[in-house]
Amino acid sequence: MKSQPQLREVLTMPPLVDKQSFRNAMSTLAAAVNVVTTDGPGGRAGFTATAVCSVCDEPPTLLVCLNRGASVYDAFRQNDSICVNTLADHQSDLSNLFGSKTTMEQRFAGATWSTAVTGAPVLEEALVSFDCTVSKRVSVGTHDILFCEVANVRHQDDIGGLVYFDRGYHRLKSE
């Protein structure tokens, strides 16, 4: 029978797949598109994220993965108020605005905002907005995982969703 590798051996093992192969594989996982915003002592900031998912419903918690090299990283490190604004089918331009090398002024000028209970910016025409407080932060590789407790939800009916798949946007409409 083959013995289990010792911890030291595991740590010196080469990565199983290279970065490009990983990204190519990940490009086949369809994901909702979100503009994640914050405000507080670190200032107002926002970025586009597909790395968002549900964690548990007691307490209602979702997670967001944020690259520590992103321009918004300092603001998200200092602030605990976060709003995850899931984009509607007509908002791919907003995704590109918050997902490219633009200033925060340019990003927020691209849409209408209100202020959530926690103080984070809420996107007026979002499909759904999760108003959250960060409960825990975990660093893995290049990213921080932000665990966010949901204080309030705002949902719009009769509006289509936006999905990112195969490096492009796809519009979804319920029957």
Ligand SMILES: NC(=O)C1=CN([C@@H]2O[C@H](COP(=O)(O)OP(=O)(O)OC[C@H]3O[C@@H](n4cnc5c(N)ncnc54)[C@H](O)[C@@H]3O)[C@@H](O)[C@H]2O)C=CC1
């Ligand atoms: N989780 C993340 O940090 C993501 C970052 N992006 C950013 O948007 C750019 C354009 O993305 P695509 O058009 O989809 O082409 P791409 O070939 O760069 O990425 C393909 C897929 O790989 C994953 N990915 C890309 N960069 C990643 C990263 N640094 N860490 C973890 N997963 C990553 C995502 O699932 C992405 O959809 C990327 O180069 C990246 O800068 C996009 C999606 C997720």
Ligand SMILES: Cc1cc2nc3c(=O)[nH]c(=O)nc-3n(C[C@H](O)[C@H](O)[C@H](O)COP(=O)(O)O)c2cc1C
């Ligand atoms: C469709 C899309 C999805 C993205 N998803 C993530 C994500 O989940 N996590 C992340 O840290 N960055 C993600 N990014 C990249 C950030 O939006 C990035 O920080 C932003 O594009 C601009 O970088 P800068 O603020 O450093 O100038 C995504 C970009 C795009 C276009």
